[in-house]
Amino acid sequence: MKQGTLKQTAIFTLGLKLATDPSWVNIAEMNIESILVDHAYCEQKATSSTISLIVKFSEKEDLVEQLTPIVAEEWHHFELVIAELRKRGLRFGMQRSDHYVKALRSITKMGGNRDDQLIEKLLISALIEARSCERFRLLWKYLDDQVLRDFYYEMMIAEAGHYKLYLALANLYFQTERVAYRWKELLAQEAEIMNALPPCHDRLH
Numbered sequence: 001m002k003q004g005t006l007k008q009t010a011i012f013t014l015g016l017k018l019a020t021d022p023s024w025v026n027i028a029e030m031n032i033e034s035i036l037v038d039h040a041y042c043e044q045k046a047t048s049s050t051i052s053l054i055v056k057f058s059e060k061e062d063l064v065e066q067l068t069p070i071v072a073e074e075w076h077h078f079e080l081v082i083a084e085l086r087k088r089g090l091r092f093g094m095q096r097s098d099h100y101v102k103a104l105r106s107i108t109k110m111g112g113n114r115d116d117q118l119i120e121k122l123l124i125s126a127l128i129e130a131r132s133c134e135r136f137r138l139l140w141k142y143l144d145d146q147v148l149r150d151f152y153y154e155m156m157i158a159e160a161g162h163y164k165l166y167l168a169l170a171n172l173y174f175q176t177e178r179v180a181y182r183w184k185e186l187l188a189q190e191a192e193i194m195n196a197l198p199p200c201h202d203r204l205h
């Protein structure tokens with residue numbers, strides 16, 4: 001892990017209330033096969049959930065138009081992660097339980113009307129993108145492997161764009177005050193989740 005730039009870490013959190021301790025990268029790089037496998041499944045889940053949003057809210061023209069290319073982008077990320085595994089002679093193993101996403105489900109407001117469901121889905125997606133982006137940034141900055149650092153730089157840029165898009169869509173369909181209020185609540189709850197999750201050496205989140 002590269003030293004000397006740790007103090008910059010707290011600056012870039014995309015609104016997240018709890019920054020990841022950069023020493024997480026030390027653990028991650030010792031378990032890079034597991035991290036890449038978990039990352040591949042994150043991209044698969046991002047692809048699937050984007051398709052679900054499009055199908056469920058097919059009457060929302062802007063949403064459909066803007067999320068359709070994201071499906072291809074997330075699946076391309078999946079392909080890139082699989083290629084990294086193959087290049088390194090590593091295996092794409094079985095999916096493991098995603099404690100982070102399960103915990104996010106527990107703070108998602110269920111029920112309500114379609115609008116209530118849409119704002120929850122958009123903001124939860126924005127949260128996952130933000131946390132992924134934050135972790136990718138640490139991998140970019142502190143991994144020793146230059147190829148993987150470049151790889152995670154590209155991933156960080158892409159997921160930052162997705163984070164912005166989900167928030168923009170929330171603001172397109174809902175009043176700014178409503179979005180800001182719920183976003184603030186979710187950020188606080190996400191920080192509690194991150195604080196409570198046991199440190200996982202083999203997961204991206």
Ligand SMILES: [Fe+2]
Binds near residue numbers: 074159
């Ligand atoms: Fe992605």
Ligand SMILES: [Fe+2]
Binds near residue numbers: 129159162
């Ligand atoms: Fe994404």
